[in-house]
Amino acid sequence: MRPAPPVRPAVRVTLAQVAVSDDHAANRETVLDAFVTAGLARADVLVLPEYASGFRPQGVGPEHAEPLDGPFVTLLRERAAATGVAVLAGTTLPGTSAGSDRAVNAVVAVDATGDLVGVYRKVHLYDAFGHRESERLEPGPADAPPLVLDVAGLRFGVLTCYDLRFPESARRVVDAGAQVLVVPAAWAAGDLKAMHWRALAVARAIENTAAVVAVGQAGKGVTGRSLVVGPDGVVGLELDEAPAIRTVDVDGALLASVRETNPSLANRRYAVVPRD
Incomplete structure (x- = not known):
């Protein structure tokens, strides 16, 4: 049995707001560079955006x-084991049935030893603002256990992109023990979209008294603008649209102090129950 990781006063998180293309080999080189930066910063966990393995603005699918x-998840596991940096990263998996013409939008969690801890399959597909993600992707099961990764004494729970618009998704992850909500995204650009992204991240932090680490993909057709929000709603880091890697x-x-002062989780009167 491996010893438990040390608990520290603060957990160091590297946000990799990178541009992603449909060239998977090039994207893996980008991931390697992000791990180097995270290692130099002595980060505990690296967060990559949604679709970090491969992306095109017109839509991502089985191809x-x-x-x-x-190769993508294998690289994550190898670099996590080599550097001691855990990683949460968006990727695309094959569909769940043989011969499926749709894929699965997923986030994988790899711990600092290189073990694949779990996979979150995106529940809310982006069928909004003129997009139809469900034409290429199949949704994950709404009743699947939330994905939570323990890192140096804090619990990181996972949402993906469009999930940010559904407060019950965040609350369900918090009910599973998450203190930090991690949101890998390729948030589509458009009118008011950057404002929505920021406002929703702040709201999810305040209502759940949880930190939010929202990592947006940079590049054509997406918003970037990654941010870190404290459990009190204060934005501690906010990037622009350009590729950037930052550590906080x-x-x-x-987190503990805010939850003591603002016990809204303890005072709530409703539970979150997945729909059929």
Whole structure:
């Protein structure tokens, strides 16, 4: 049995707001560079955006899918084991049925030893603002256990992109013990979209008294603008549209203090129940 990772006053998180193309090999080189930066910053966890393995603004589908033992996730596991940096990253998996003409939008969690801890399959597909993600992708099961990754004494729970618009998704992850909500995204650009992205991230932080680490993809057709929000709603880091990698410390003591002062989770009167 491996010893439990050390608990520290703050957990160091590297946000990789990178541009992603449909060239999977080039994207893996981008991931390698992000791991180097995270390692130099002595980060505990690296967060990559949605579709970090392969992306095109017109839509992602089966042509971008790789299995969990494919080159992208294998690289994540190898670099996590080599650097001691855990990673949360968006990828695209094959559909769940043989011969499926749709893929699965997923986030994988790899711990600092290189173990694949879990996979979140995106529940809310982006059928909005003129997009039809469901034509290329199949949704994950709404009743699947939330994906939560323990890193140095804090629990990181996973949402993906459009999930940010559904407060019950965040609340369900928090009910599973998450103190930090991680949101890998390729948030589509458009009228008011950057404003929505920021406002929703702040709202999810305040209502759940949780930190939010929202990592947007940079490049054509997407918004970028990654941000880190404290459990009190204060935005501690906010990027623009350009590719950038930044590292922040998430303070566990602040999380505990805010939840003591604002016990809204304890005071709530309704539970979240997945729909059929």
